[in-house]
Amino acid sequence: MKTYSRRCCHTVLFAVLMVTTLPSVPQTSERVSVVAVDVPVQVTRKGEPVRGLTADDFQVLVDGKKVPIAAFDVHDVSLSVEGATSAGRTGEAPAAIPPRYFMLLFDLSFSDVGSLQRSKLAAREIVADSIDDRDLVAVTTYATTIGVRPLLNFTSDRAQVLAAIDSMGVNQPGGVDPLNLALVDPSKVLDGSFINDPIQQDEDARGTGLDLDEMAQQHLLEIQNMVGRADRSARGQQVGNLVRDFSGLARLLDSVRARKQVVYLSEGFENEMITATEDQSAQRAMSDDLASGRIWEVDVDQRFGDSTRQSQLDRMIDELRRSDCVVHTVDIGNPGVSNLEGRAGGRPSIGGNQGLSAMASGTGGTYQRNVSQIGKALRNILLETQVTYVLTFNANKIKKDGAFHKIKVKPVGTAKGAKVSHRPGFYAPGGPQQPEQMLFALGQQLMAANEGGAIPTEVLTMPFALDESEALIPILMEIDGKSLIGPQGAKQVGVQLFAYAVERETGSIRDFFSKTLGINVDAAGAAFTDTGLKFYGGLKLPAGEYDLRLLVVEPTSGRSNLRIVPLDVPDFASGAAELMPPLVPDPGGKWLLARVEPGEGESPDPFPFMAGQTPFLPGAHPTVKAGETLPLMLIGRNLGDSEPWATAELTDAAGNAVHTPGLSPLQTGRAGMTGYEAIRTALATDELAPGEYTLALTVAAGGDPLTRTIPLTVR
Structure with a gap:
């Protein structure tokens, strides 16, 4: 039986003097300022949930004073996620039902x-x-x-x-x-x-x-x-x-x-x-x-x-x-x-x-x-608790002193006379959080799938076959350096990275890694301050459907970002043709780099991003200056026995096809994973105006053509 999990990974940095490894325990931090306060409310009569209420059926008092309801949501766990309602937040898609x-x-x-x-x-x-x-x-x-x-x-x-x-x-x-x-x-x-x-x-x-x-x-x-x-x-x-x-x-x-x-x-x-x-x-x-x-x-x-x-x-x-x-x-x-x-x-x-x-x-x-x-x-x-009404009020005027403020929700209108259950109050921002509190808060953010945050992060991942039953999942995370440094211009920056593969159907964790780093901003130089941190890690998974939950935390301020990336790992035993998304190699020196090394007693995983004997790191969201040539790398297996061919097609942000120059001649070689082939080519961008595009490449080598896409920014 293969091993699908690894423990907290040891990290070796290409810029050793710029980055140090810190203990993987969250540091004490200040809470992020609260703009709004959510109050989940359950309303029952004779033990049964009351459905069909609106914001007009509630009054919210904070420290005895009535406050307006700024937003109103309804979550009913008896419905499917697709049937969830999100009343009161016009223009937004229905929210996923939060867990209890x-x-x-x-x-x-x-x-x-x-x-x-x-x-x-x-x-x-x-x-x-x-x-x-x-x-x-x-x-x-x-x-x-x-x-x-x-x-x-x-x-x-x-x-x-x-x-x-x-x-x-x-x-x-x-x-x-x-x-x-x-x-x-x-x-x-x-x-x-x-x-x-x-x-x-x-x-x-x-x-x-x-x-x-x-x-x-x-x-x-x-x-x-x-x-x-x-x-x-x-x-x-x-x-x-x-x-x-x-x-x-x-x-x-x-x-x-x-x-x-x-x-x-x-x-x-x-x-x-x-x-x-x-x-x-x-x-x-x-x-x-x-x-x-x-x-x-x-x-x-x-x-x-x-x-x-x-x-x-x-x-x-x-x-x-x-x-x-x-x-x-x-x-x-x-x-x-x-x-x-x-x-x-x-x-x-x-x-x-x-x-x-x-x-x-x-x-x-x-x-x-x-x-x-x-x-x-x-x-x-x-x-x-099947039905939860979420009442939101603004708390911008609350003094940021960590004090507790009482909340009272009164049922009115249709809800009058019903039993109302809700949180008794909330703590204003400003109070310190201890490490154990941060563990629970970060765990909640990750397991409740609260995607988004204040640290821009791009992600690139794909499955490579290690054998017929197991895949290597390389994960590249590109983290904005200025956001990590923050508005105060920190000279020492901490970064915590967490990656979990959660089985979509069962919610089971199948593999994970985590790491805490310390960065000396002055020593890191322009690669970090102008661009940021590029982190490479890997997971191992059997065939199945997963959500990769990738969390980046700056522990001093508590700022974070959660990315959720769907991932389908195919059954490699079928021998079907595989083609990865088009990869654009980053130029050297663009990022401050960190990568995962195997733990004690573990064998190193193969590095998948190779063109012959040359390793490269692809960009998660490629950017090219108009007029420059865009290098492209295609990696696949079981594509066929004939000479490969490829075509490219570009569409703009509105979905309109634009004139696409031809690709340079294809050069083939071995990739870093056994059985995979690397195809090198390039795309001219002389005729492209600055903007956002989608690049689609179609490749075949005697078998059925396969098409893969990536986003592309031309500046």
């Missing part, structure tokens, strides 16, 4: 192993049966020893989600993907070496002498024994730590600009850690002690509750609400045993439902007393 966001949060400390096994099975059922294919899922764990640990960013890759659920992070070293979109190498998911079925996993593990499930259980028991052995005071501190860590999780998730449905699977913590004990006999005994003057016998926290932790819990719930997190809590304890009855083996009960209930009710979520009920509850959530 679900986080599965496993509590490894305040839950026993048996309960966690039940929660894993329930979580797998949720992913398989309750969540729509276009929704994104994240997996996170909590333990008192390490706090909140995001295992997997919000992703469409269900195989990765199941891998995270099964492992709960045990024996997973991390570092496979800096955006946490892949916990396991995609190749292991493809060839079946990572088993998601827990029953099958045990069968395979016995054969190797490695029982992954047993190892995971032992790890979890060690965490839980620490909680069970702790005295009441220490357990109270552990509850305080949980509340603090969940507040941090809320701030982390605020970077994901959407409503997050957090499913928290836990047995909860002792009610007495926050509220007064519910044990009536204990309350009577403390009353007797007070009446007898034995005040020292009375546990004040157990009698009246811990006001400090109650205040911390209230603040945590407020943080979750402000970050637009709806928490659905699930008591995963044995449904036949009360938490007050304790646990097998004499271990003290660490369960309780008041904290779970408070978290759910305080954020607008649901509390489930039985893990078997969560599927039904989530199906209700999915029904209620």
Whole structure:
């Protein structure tokens, strides 16, 4: 089985003194100024979504003051993407339906192993049966020893989600993907070496002498024994730590600009850690002690509750609400045993439902007393969130101080009297983002396919056969240097590059690479300041239909650009004729160059852009000065056994054919990939006026003619 994935790539730069490799973790940055604020709103009556509303059915108040609705969208996930509406944005094509966001949060400390096994099975059922294919899922764990640990960013890759659920992070070293979109190498998911079925996993593990499930259980028991052995005071501190860590999780998730449905699977913590004990006999005994003057016998926290932790819990719930997190809590304890009855083996009960209930009710979520009920509850959530009305208002006058501003949406007109659910507010720009927040924000941008951005980037890619079952996908990214430098004229520039191949039908990640670079602007010189950075990387993919998602980030300012490039990899076993788009070699010294080198232990991939023994780098969007000769390179295979011929045709921006000069005589030679042929020619541009054109070249060598096109700018 071939390997389809590679880890973070090592990069060698042709201009070594100009560029350095930086750690592949996003740096702290300032948020980009907000021009407008989107408020997703769900409207329901008796649990059913209300359809057919318009902007006139809503009023938006910010800090108590009414603001006009600048734009209005409707997204209905019960429709196909083609049927999505985009009311209120006249002149625009219908918007793709945005995904919904679900986080599965496993509590490894305040839950026993048996309960966690039940929660894993329930979580797998949720992913398989309750969540729509276009929704994104994240997996996170909590333990008192390490706090909140995001295992997997919000992703469409269900195989990765199941891998995270099964492992709960045990024996997973991390570092496979800096955006946490892949916990396991995609190749292991493809060839079946990572088993998601827990029953099958045990069968395979016995054969190797490695029982992954047993190892995971032992790890979890060690965490839980620490909680069970702790005295009441220490357990109270552990509850305080949980509340603090969940507040941090809320701030982390605020970077994901959407409503997050957090499913928290836990047995909860002792009610007495926050509220007064519910044990009536204990309350009577403390009353007797007070009446007898034995005040020292009375546990004040157990009698009246811990006001400090109650205040911390209230603040945590407020943080979750402000970050637009709806928490659905699930008591995963044995449904036949009360938490007050304790646990097998004499271990003290660490369960309780008041904290779970408070978290759910305080954020607008649901509390489930039985893990078997969560599927039904989530199906209700999915029904209620089928229709989303997106109300947009301008926030240009908001002071850029990072402060929180309250939002209130009132239903009027047709919507009057209906239940309205929306985010409680928003943070003004200006607040700093920490590296972990940027990871979630970048992951959201990439997986939600929010294409576009402030850093102009051109892309050229095409599939070359490595063998009958696998293709090499060279990716050339041309990134504008002035945009990276920014208006302040930075002397040191950071660049983060991410490339993911996402299977179009399933949303699975099939391969990826990433890299972080540092550029000394003065040392880079005119090649960078006048043109920019040209980066070469490669992916390996089997036959299929993909979307390449290519993200460029300047981490200091947070500016970015996402390009989505459709890619179809053919079945090379058919032996069909192949012809790549016409390639225009760049002149030397035009760009600051960086390329991917193989990782440790990996063999180098062949370089596809060769004409005989001469390597070249083609331009992603060729530009030629009128009157100059445009060099052209054609690469193909299985074109035929005869002498090749080629013709050219130009059309202008309006689609009109223009006079096209003839091509220079063809010169043939071997290309860089086995079985491919390179054909060199040139096109005169003397008679072309400046403007935008499409160049179509038709080539044949005894077989059927093939035609490929590229954009061309004449200046």
